[in-house]
Amino acid sequence: MAAFLILGATGSVGSGLARRLVNNDCDVFIAARDAGRLKNLASELGCPSAHVDASDSGSFTRCFEKAASTFGEIAGVANCIGSLLLKPAHTTTDDEFHATVNANLFSAFATARAAGKTMKRNGGSVVLVSSAAARIGMPNHEAIAAAKSGIEGLTIAAAASYASRGIRFNAVAPGLTKSRMTRHLWENKTSAEASVRMHALGRLGEPDDVAAMMQWLLSDESSWITGQVFGVDGGLSSVLGRTKVSR
Numbered sequence: 001m002a003a004f005l006i007l008g009a010t011g012s013v014g015s016g017l018a019r020r021l022v023n024n025d026c027d028v029f030i031a032a033r034d035a036g037r038l039k040n041l042a043s044e045l046g047c048p049s050a051h052v053d054a055s056d057s058g059s060f061t062r063c064f065e066k067a068a069s070t071f072g073e074i075a076g077v078a079n080c081i082g083s084l085l086l087k088p089a090h091t092t093t094d095d096e097f098h099a100t101v102n103a104n105l106f107s108a109f110a111t112a113r114a115a116g117k118t119m120k121r122n123g124g125s126v127v128l129v130s131s132a133a134a135r136i137g138m139p140n141h142e143a144i145a146a147a148k149s150g151i152e153g154l155t156i157a158a159a160a161s162y163a164s165r166g167i168r169f170n171a172v173a174p175g176l177t178k179s180r181m182t183r184h185l186w187e188n189k190t191s192a193e194a195s196v197r198m199h200a201l202g203r204l205g206e207p208d209d210v211a212a213m214m215q216w217l218l219s220d221e222s223s224w225i226t227g228q229v230f231g232v233d234g235g236l237s238s239v240l241g242r243t244k245v246s247r
Contacts, residue, residue: 003027003071004218005063007052007079007111010037012179013129014080016211018045024215029067029074033081054081054103060110064118074118076125076218079111084181089142097143104147105154112158115167123166127217128155129210130173130229135237148173152229159227168226170217175233177205197242200235 004021008014009030021028022045030045031052032038042049050066052059067074083103085096108128115126133141134148151171159169176195178186186192186204195204213232216222231237 001025001027002075003029003067003073005029005031005067005074005077007031007060007063007077007107008081009049010034010041011080011082011181012207013174013177013210013214014078015041016207017078017080017214018047020208020211020215021218022047027071029063029070031063052081054107054110057106057110057113060107060114061117064114068118073122074124075122076127077111077115077119078127078214078218079108080129080214081107082129082181083144085143086140087143088140092143100143101147101150104144105150108151108154112154112169116158116162116165119167120165123168125168125170125218125222126158127214128169128171130155130171132173132175132231132233132237134173135231155229156227163226168223170222170225170227171229172210172213172217173229173231173233173237174210175199175205175231175236177207177210179207198236199233200239200242202242203234205232205234 004026006014006018006028009018010032018028018030028047030042030047030049033053038049048070050063052063081103083100085100128151130151131148133145134152155169155171176182196202210232213230
């Protein structure tokens with residue numbers, strides 16, 4: 001039975017991914033910062049768990065080591081840790097920028113480093129999370145776009161570095177997804193309608209849309225794929241927004 005580590009497991013996508021894996025009879029180790037939510041999810045799923053902090057790289061190594069000692073080896077890891085800051089550069093403080101980089105890019109780098117140290121024997125799959133904002137210019141996204149673009153660069157570089165060890169690195173790049181983190185956007189009718197029009201498929205993403213792709217990238221079905229970033233974004237980053245087809 002394959003074992004997987006989910007970082008940021010208490011978020012909407014992370015918890016959805018954890019449930020998918022458990023329902024597929026996988027062993028799952030979950031980690032997150034919020035102790036209360038982590039305890040509840042671990043109880044629901046019957047999964048071992050540990051605390052992880054995006055600003056503490058050592059906590060990532062400890063999570064990997066604990067997961068490996070619990071299950072013997074890790075077949076894959078998904079880093080679902082992230083944040084969202086919507087501000088133009090001139091109003092973004094240093095603290096806000098550093099917090100955005102820590103939660104997104106630094107946590108992804110810490111994941112890659114811990115995977116390189118831990119998944120040496122049998123390889124495996126590492127899945128990171130970018131954003132459509134790394135591929136298409138959107139106003140007020142400077143900090144998050146910078147952090148997520150870094151994740152895409154990290155993904156392809158790590159894929160090259162660790163291919164000889166059989167460790168695959170890929171990323172997903174969602175559009176606006178109806179998660180707890182983005183609630184202030186999609187619960188606002190005006191904002192939600194504008195966002196829907198930007199997505200060619202005419203709807204916002206659901207957490208399970210992203211979790212499904214991440215599950216596939218963790219599986220052996222994607223065993224010949226590495227160094228790729230998959231847009232799970234309703235066409236946002238590559239297709240013009242919602243338009244009518246002339247008859």
